[in-house]
Amino acid sequence: MIEVAHLTKRYGGRTAVDDVSFTCAPGSVTGFLGPNGAGKSTTMRMLCGLTPPTAGTATVCGVPYRRLANPGREIGVLLDASAQHAGRTGREVLALAAAVMGVPRREVDVKLDLVGLGAAAARRRVGAYSLGMRQRLGLAHALLGDPRVLVLDEPANGLDPEGIFWMRGLLRDFADRGGTVLLSSHLLREVEAVADRLVVIGGGRVVAQGGTEELLADAGTLVRARDGAALGRALAAAGLDATPGPGGGLLVRADPDPVGQAAAAAGVALTELRPAGGGGLEQLFLTLTGGTTTKETTA
Structure with a gap:
């Protein structure tokens, strides 16, 4: 459902993403991991048509994002929970998206209920939302068109432990019903708990990929x-x-x-x-990336 092939992005003399290739199959959750500045966000932006690649391709359901007739019905995207109109209510945000995608209006309340935003929260303006509430609204937006694919960048940021546990169950259920999830997160224990496959990126290049159990056994x-x-x-x-x-x-x-x-x-x-396998995903992450971080730079 997601295929990234030799994807490369250069900004002047700097290479942010270097020949990255991976696939995400239906019925699976793929954890996309790497330190800050590794190229994760740039890769996801190229996949979602927000940043043009220098070379390579990225497709969803066999088609580049920009060629999808109605993208929201094929792929749900949450890259920045703060990128929502602060002056609209939560219900208004989803109602407008539903009108654009041709989704029945009744789905607005269905998705608000699914993500735990009740009637009172739905009437509040987004500018008054906490970060966790914005994450829930962003996930409702991603799910609104009943897509087959989800691309989520740090969706658990701002959620409390109960909310993180809830999101894990929601994503696992989505994949178990045949959906495809690409999940980027710094909460490595949560990724380990939900992901079937891992793609680890460092310095713009893929340093490891494969089944979660397979990689953890070879840490x-x-x-x-x-x-x-x-x-x-x-x-x-x-x-x-x-x-x-x-x-x-x-x-x-x-x-x-x-x-x-x-x-x-x-x-x-x-x-x-x-x-080192007993240390789980955190130890594998340090082994593969050297525990280094750099300042994130995207364009």
Whole structure:
């Protein structure tokens, strides 16, 4: 339902997205992960027709977004919950969207109820909404046309724990009924709980993708030594990339055997050497991205 092929975006001499390719199949939730500035938002904007790519293609249901006759009936998009008319009520926002998409007016109340915005909240102006309420309204807008695809950027931002749990169930139900979800979020534990597949991006390039269980089972190795500097030099000499891990250890994108051999060859005594998979998605994320963040830049 979503196919991104060799997508690239350059701004002058800077490459924000570099040859990114992935697919999102019906009946699945795909977690789209990466540190700030990795290119996630730019990729999603290109997918949704807001930013023209320098090279490559992005299609929804086999068609570029801008060629969809009635996009809201095919793909529901939530990229910025704050990008809503502050002077309109929640009901007015959805009623206008329903008129544009040709959706029956009764669906407005159905979707408001679905996202937990009751009659009183629906009568309030959006400018008086909390961030969590704006997220719920944005999700109602995305669902209004009963699309087959959802593209959501940080949809849980501003929600309380109960709201996050509710959203997880809603997205899982959408996918279980055959829908396709592309979900970007910094709440890694929530992504781990709901996503079937993961696409991890760093420095504008895809650094890993595959089934969630598959990637978590191959999360690399956690290694620790009393002389951390010597361990780092030993790993570098063996061509093994290491990033900071929990408790002062190092995360290495390799099996334990070559990591242990590199330490032994350099005479470095280890205090811990084990597969890192037990750390879940957060540890995998740090292993793949190095735990680095940069200032987000989009255009």
